[in-house]
Amino acid sequence: MSGSSIVVVFADDRPQLKSVMGELEGSLSQIDELVVVNCGGIRAAKKDPFLLVPLDANLPSQLAGILGARPKDFVVLLAPGVAGYGAWLSELVSTFDKLPEDSVVVPRSAFCTGPQAVAISDASAVFSKQKRHRFSIDWIENYRGFVTLEGAASNLCLAVRSEGLQSGLKELGPGVFKGERYEDLFEGFFALAARSGGIYISHGSLVSSKGKYMQAKPYLDQIPIREDFPLVSGCLIVKNEEQYIGECLKSLSDFVDEIVVYDTGSEDATIELAEAFGAKVIRGYWDDDFGAARNRSLSHCKGRWILWIDADERVLGDPTKVRAKLAEPVLRFSESECKQIKIRNFYGHGLFHSMSHVSMRIFLRIEGAFYGALHERVRRRARFDFLFEDLGANVFRELTIDHLGYMNEAMTKRTKTERNTELAGKNFEVVSSLEALMQQARTYMFSGDLPTARETAIEVLNKLDDSATSDSERRWLEATSFGLILDSLILEKNHELAEQWLEKFEEKSYFMSRPMAFRARIRLIQERYSEALALFQSLPVSEIGNDGLEVAFDHYVPEMVECLSQLGRPVEAAELLLDFFENDGVLDIHLGRLVELMKEAAIPISRLARSVKNVRQESFYAQFLQLEPKIADGILEQIYLGGDHSTILLATAAKVALMLDLERMLEWGARLRMSGFGQFCPLVSRAGDPSVVELDRVVYAAVAFGAFSDPRAKEICLSILANNHTEELISAVSVYAPSLLLKS
Known part of the structure; x- marks a missing residue:
């Protein structure tokens, strides 16, 4: 106009x-x-x-x-x-x-x-x-x-x-x-x-x-929310994420007014699942640049605020409180144009355990844009002279994001390591050379190439003195480099060299809790368990370092459990794990190890079942398949009787039941059918498995037909009898489903 x-x-x-x-x-x-x-x-x-x-x-x-x-x-x-x-x-x-x-x-x-x-x-x-x-x-x-x-x-x-x-x-x-x-x-x-x-x-x-x-x-307590001026847009880029996308969008939906999913070439059901959820799906392309792909996604958003996540992440918090906070009028712009969010990273049981860091995941749409081919960052949309490049930020404690993408199984299945190594090289074209070098060091670290990660981090430190980086960037590069060097040495159990680098880090560090945590880990690999435990117990509830990583007492529960166990204090070790599991829903050691500690401490398994509340379900239930079947069945039974009839529990029970006796298979088969999942009945699954001996297959099929009149069981049973009409097989059928013999 x-x-x-x-x-x-x-x-x-x-x-x-x-x-x-x-x-x-x-x-x-x-x-x-x-x-x-x-x-x-x-x-x-x-x-x-x-x-x-x-x-x-x-x-x-x-x-x-x-x-x-x-x-x-x-x-x-x-x-x-x-x-x-x-x-x-x-x-x-x-x-x-x-x-x-x-x-x-x-x-x-x-x-x-x-x-x-x-x-x-x-x-x-x-x-x-x-x-x-x-x-x-x-x-x-x-x-x-x-x-x-x-x-x-x-x-x-x-x-x-x-x-x-x-x-x-x-x-x-x-x-x-x-x-x-x-x-x-x-x-x-x-x-x-x-x-x-x-x-x-x-x-x-x-x-x-x-x-x-x-x-x-x-002039208002809350900014008005209108269809043409939504408050929050959820923003994702995805490819072949059918395993994760449903739970991700479910966790996000109550926090946002719209969800924009930019697909970079999925070949599975990702697009269909996202569209069925009601997301705005953009069929896009991939050009080996995360920052560019996110900006294309951003261009389709209308919200005042952008909340960006990945499909392998889950959003936690109170949606009403979060939205009320974001709807408050901005008065101090430099502290309000973006929000740092705590990210809890779950690594599984390989190189690392879970840890947390903060990352800018919420920002004003009109201010922010993405930069960097790998480990992309949010910076000011307009990047020219006279503007501060980085957005001012504060930690937004009303929201937490759980990240599952570094879990070992996911890293292997999705070949993240190979992809990230290639993109780390391309990153030199997009961001500053030192930042790109730092991202390359991180990629080597996550792939398990500890010596190369350490060498690259040392190269960053050596080049810092001759660089023209800002004070904040310098502090981030220093803290991240020292962290990678010390992590690699501790993982290699090289405590002598780790001590030397720790002294250098202490001279540079503005936050002493991080060096204290490293010192505790060094004492642990030295098997000086009492000293290590005392240091771990002295860590703060939460402190964010220059590298954005959070140092917190509860991050080191597995290490404290190891110290207590080695010091002959299994009751304290098991109670510490159970308390942490019950309060945070996180189990940073294998479930089997917790079961061992509980047995050693004479704590009943029913206590574990009662602790399952805010559990990180995907990683927790996957571990049942690695337990002794009877133990896994006993814990699942207690959880089920406690009122948890969730899909993931029943799916896990269906797999565990395949390794149990006939009675337990029958029990779980009945429960699965009551919840509408009869297609996963373990009796029918075992009966249809040609690797199982014929007599057992006939018994499983006959029991399934006799108890549930399952037509699949009938077909399997009659097919086997048609090819092998032995007295032993007929006798088994006559015991569990005599009506099948009349029909045959």
């Missing part, structure tokens, strides 16, 4: 007015009109190219009179000292074609707090006209067309349709607007708009100010 505007400014003397008009030069068109509000310090002259009105209680009615005499499409209010960048005015008013009639639209600025704030690192960019012109061109190119609905604003500048102004001015008559402060006019319109059409930011419009720095003021 284009049109003419009345631009209202404040000036109380001719020098101030001259400065204002100089700053506005080039912004106003010939059809725009300037109105100057003053306190009597300016006397009108015939040649003045503006209208002069006094600041008093009648200001609203005077503006209404001007609109009546000189009809314009829009009215724009500017605070003292405010000037625009480039085509700021046309960009500001063009927003109205998307908005309700009684809306108020505001621009962005580096001279205010709140949602309008711009993170500028070089102040000369907003004071030098030459730089400002270049900056404005870059800015509009990156932000043109972006509009957001807000609950807070500052008094720098606002635009309103003339029709909306006319109705608003009636409400802001002398009884409301006292005429004491020009700023009260802004606040009056913001209050009116918040109750009706809404307050919006036109992000492509940018203004500066030579006046005072403006603080944002909230």
Whole structure:
């Protein structure tokens, strides 16, 4: 939408007015009109190219009179000292074609707090006209067309349709607007708009100010949520994720208003499952660049906030509390434009155990974009001079994400290691060389190539002194490099060299809990169990280091259990594991090891069954297949009798039952049928297995037919009898399903 505007400014003397008009030069068109509000310090002259009105209680009615005499499409209010960048005015008013009639639209600025704030690192960019012109061109190119609905604003500048102004001015008559402060006019319109059409930011419009720095003021407790302005978009890229996608989307759905799934070439049922769930599925492509793929996904999102996850992740938290927090008006922009989320990584029982780190997983859609072919990061959408590159962030404790992708089975099945090694090389084309080198070291580490990971991390440290990295980037690279070096040495049980590197790390570390955790792990491989246990028990509940990794007491439960066990304290070891399992749903050692400890401590298995609440189901139930069948059956029985009839429990029981006696197979077969999963009856499965001896197959089939009248069992039984009508087989059938002999 284009049109003419009345631009209202404040000036109380001719020098101030001259400065204002100089700053506005080039912004106003010939059809725009300037109105100057003053306190009597300016006397009108015939040649003045503006209208002069006094600041008093009648200001609203005077503006209404001007609109009546000189009809314009829009009215724009500017605070003292405010000037625009480039085509700021046309960009500001063009927003109205998307908005309700009684809306108020505001621009962005580096001279205010709140949602309008711009993170500028070089102040000369907003004071030098030459730089400002270049900056404005870059800015509009990156932000043109972006509009957001807000609950807070500052008094720098606002635009309103003339029709909306006319109705608003009636409400802001002398009884409301006292005429004491020009700023009260802004606040009056913001209050009116918040109750009706809404307050919006036109992000492509940018203004500066030579006046005072403006603080944002909230006009609503919660930002309104509308279909065209959703609060949160869930954002994923996927390929062949049918095993994970259902649980992932289920965990995400209550937190978001829409889910966008960008598929990079699935050959399984991923797309169909996502569409059936109601996600917006984009059939895309893969070009060996995670950052590029995520940006293509991002382009299809409409939410104010982006919550991005992977299919092998699960979102945990209270959706109502999370959404209420995200709907709060932004007042301190630098702390609110993105959120660091705690990620709990589950590695299984190979090279690593579970650990946590924080990662920027929630960010304002209009601010963030992805960079990096591998281990992509979120940085500012507009990346040019004068802007801080990294978004300001705080840890958002209302949400947690569980990541299963590094579990050994998943890593092997999906060949992540090979893929990540290739992309780590490509990463040098996308991010800084030191960051790419660091990501390469991490990839070697996860693949199990410890010496190469260590050598690469040392190379990063050696190159740091000659690099031009920021302080925050340097601290991250240092902490991550030392962490990889120490992890690799501890895993190789090279405690002497680990001690040397730990001393170097302690000299550089800003958070002493991380070195303490490494020292405890070194004492453990030295078999100095009492010292190790004391150090582990001294760790904090939670502390985030420079590398984003969380150091927490409960991360080292497996190590403490090992110490207690070696010190001859099995009861304490088992109780520690059970308490942790019951509270967090995480079991960082094999289930079989816990069962051994419980037996040694004389703790009944029923205690384990009672502890199953918030269990990480996929990894927990998979371990039952590695237990002795009778033990696995006993635990599953207790869990089932405790009221857990979940699909995953029944699926696990169906597999375990294949290794049990006839009576237990019959019991689980009945339970599976009661829950609608008769197709997985273990009796029929065993009867249909040609590797099982014929007599046993006939018995399983006859029992299944006699108990459940299963037609599959009948077919199997009659087929075997047709080929081998021995007395032994006939006798078995006559015991369990005599009616089959009559029919044959």
